[in-house]
Amino acid sequence: MDDGIRVRPGTIEDFPAISELLGVVFHENLEGAARAAEEAVFEPARSLVADDGGLVAGHTVAYSRELTVPGAVLPAAHISCVGVRPTHRRRGLLTALMHRQLRDIAEGGREALAVLWASETTIYPRFGYGPASSRLKFSIMNREVRLTVPPAEPAGRLRMGDPAELLSDIAKTFDQLRVTRVGWSDRDDRWWRYVLADPWDRRDGTTRRYAVVHDGPGGPTGYALWRVKRGWTHHGPDAEVQVREVAAADPATYQTLWRFLLGIDLSRTVSFDLGAVDEPLRHLVDEPRRLGTMLSDALFVRLVDVPGALAARRYQAPVDVVLEVEDPLLPANAGRWRLTGGPGGASCARTGDPADLACSVTDLGAAYLGGTSLGVLAAAGRVRQLTANDPSLAFGWHHAPSATEVF
Ligand SMILES: CC(=O)SCCNC(=O)CCNC(=O)[C@H](O)C(C)(C)COP(=O)(O)OP(=O)(O)OC[C@H]1O[C@@H](n2cnc3c(N)ncnc32)[C@H](O)[C@@H]1OP(=O)(O)O
Numbered sequence: 001m002d003d004g005i006r007v008r009p010g011t012i013e014d015f016p017a018i019s020e021l022l023g024v025v026f027h028e029n030l031e032g033a034a035r036a037a038e039e040a041v042f043e044p045a046r047s048l049v050a051d052d053g054g055l056v057a058g059h060t061v062a063y064s065r066e067l068t069v070p071g072a073v074l075p076a077a078h079i080s081c082v083g084v085r086p087t088h089r090r091r092g093l094l095t096a097l098m099h100r101q102l103r104d105i106a107e108g109g110r111e112a113l114a115v116l117w118a119s120e121t122t123i124y125p126r127f128g129y130g131p132a133s134s135r136l137k138f139s140i141m142n143r144e145v146r147l148t149v150p151p152a153e154p155a156g157r158l159r160m161g162d163p164a165e166l167l168s169d170i171a172k173t174f175d176q177l178r179v180t181r182v183g184w185s186d187r188d189d190r191w192w193r194y195v196l197a198d199p200w201d202r203r204d205g206t207t208r209r210y211a212v213v214h215d216g217p218g219g220p221t222g223y224a225l226w227r228v229k230r231g232w233t234h235h236g237p238d239a240e241v242q243v244r245e246v247a248a249a250d251p252a253t254y255q256t257l258w259r260f261l262l263g264i265d266l267s268r269t270v271s272f273d274l275g276a277v278d279e280p281l282r283h284l285v286d287e288p289r290r291l292g293t294m295l296s297d298a299l300f301v302r303l304v305d306v307p308g309a310l311a312a313r314r315y316q317a318p319v320d321v322v323l324e325v326e327d328p329l330l331p332a333n334a335g336r337w338r339l340t341g342g343p344g345g346a347s348c349a350r351t352g353d354p355a356d357l358a359c360s361v362t363d364l365g366a367a368y369l370g371g372t373s374l375g376v377l378a379a380a381g382r383v384r385q386l387t388a389n390d391p392s393l394a395f396g397w398h399h400a401p402s403a404t405e406v407f
Pocket of ligand 1: 084
């Protein structure tokens with residue numbers, strides 16, 4: 001790079017400087033438990049540093065995790081901790097880091113896709129990351145909504161406690177569910193520590209985090225994580241229950257957990273930032289408008305190995321289509337690919353046949369989880385449907401991708 005700045009792999013010795021950089025760029029100093037949790041998941045071998053004469057001027061890391069995609073669980077590089085020092089911004093450091101990182105992932109040959117949450121949605125499409133899932137943020141006036149179904153019979157039992165004490169049941173339930181929940185990432189012990197880290201200086205006036213596990217006749221069938229921000233006005237109690245996660249194996253568990261969360265005494269609002277676009281709660285209450293929903297973006301997907309990624313997921317209808325893909329950054333992905341498959345599996349190979357649909361790798365990434373329709377992208381003029389052979393239906397999925405965490 002210009003100015004003698006070089007991109008190099010990080011080391012564990014770089015962690016304090018990386019942590020300091022992330023504190024500066026995200027306007028939040030990482031200390032104590034939050035920093036320890038970040039260090040526990042740090043993968044030095046997959047971290048890249050923009051080094052300016054010994055100063056860590058920029059950084060990114062690829063975490064080695066799995067992601068559930070339609071019909072499969074795949075290794076996926078989870079990109080995070082991206083930052084460039086304010087003194088070095090807009091000089092191409094991020095561009096150099098992103099290019100090197102994508103080449104490294106492609107050469108590694110283990111992961112066909114990379115995923116991330118964007119701090120600003122404008123940053124990543126230029127590097128081939130497409131907005132693949134959305135989320136609903138809920139701000140629920142809980143005293144004004146009632147569940148339209150009666151309580152489950154026989155009733156399950158709720159066990160409330162500290163998340164760390166209930167972790168083995170929570171993790172077991174999560175592992176059973178996540179393999180079919182598109183958009184969910186796996187969590188080993190380090191990631192549970194990261195997800196559950198609850199330092200007091202990040203609570204913003206709320207209680208510590210609580211957990212509740214739902215037990216059915218055969219054992220745990222779901223759990224919820226939340227905290228409460230207390231509040232009083234001249235009208236009386238006005239607390240806000242801030243729900244972090246609700247995971248349920250069956251409808252009765254889901255209803256019971258939401259009935260519990262919506263009914264916590266002295267609260268007047270229940271907020272939940274990681275709702276699915278097709279969150280069942282919307283169909284469970286008598287006054288859905290009082291759920292106060294707002295649409296936002298969630299996971300961005302980058303196909304690093306286009307044929308590998310397309311062959312690895314399943315399709316909800318038979319598909320036999322030729323896609324013409326543009327990918328200036330990873331030219332091995334560019335060109336025409338014949339995708340053949342359906343609900344049972346798929347294959348994808350290079351072809352000289354004429355294309356049915358032409359798109360950028362960014363738009364293909366957006367469609368990959370089944371949460372963004374290729375037909376809608378075509379209506380927006382981003383994707384070009386060249387023949388009547390439209391793969392939109394096949395690329396969809398029976399439920400929208402959802403998210404359990406921002407990593
Ligand atoms: C997965 C995650 O970790 S998301 C977190 C991302 N990090 C942050 O938001 C922390 C605060 N921001 C930063 O640290 C930096 O501004 C970064 C990392 C976003 C960008 O780093 P830079 O080195 O300035 O980016 P770089 O110079 O390579 O810019 C590349 C292009 O993206 C554009 N760009 C980069 N960041 C932004 C932004 N935040 N908003 C708008 N455009 C942006 C640049 O204008 C440039 O466009 P151009 O090529 O048309 O001129």
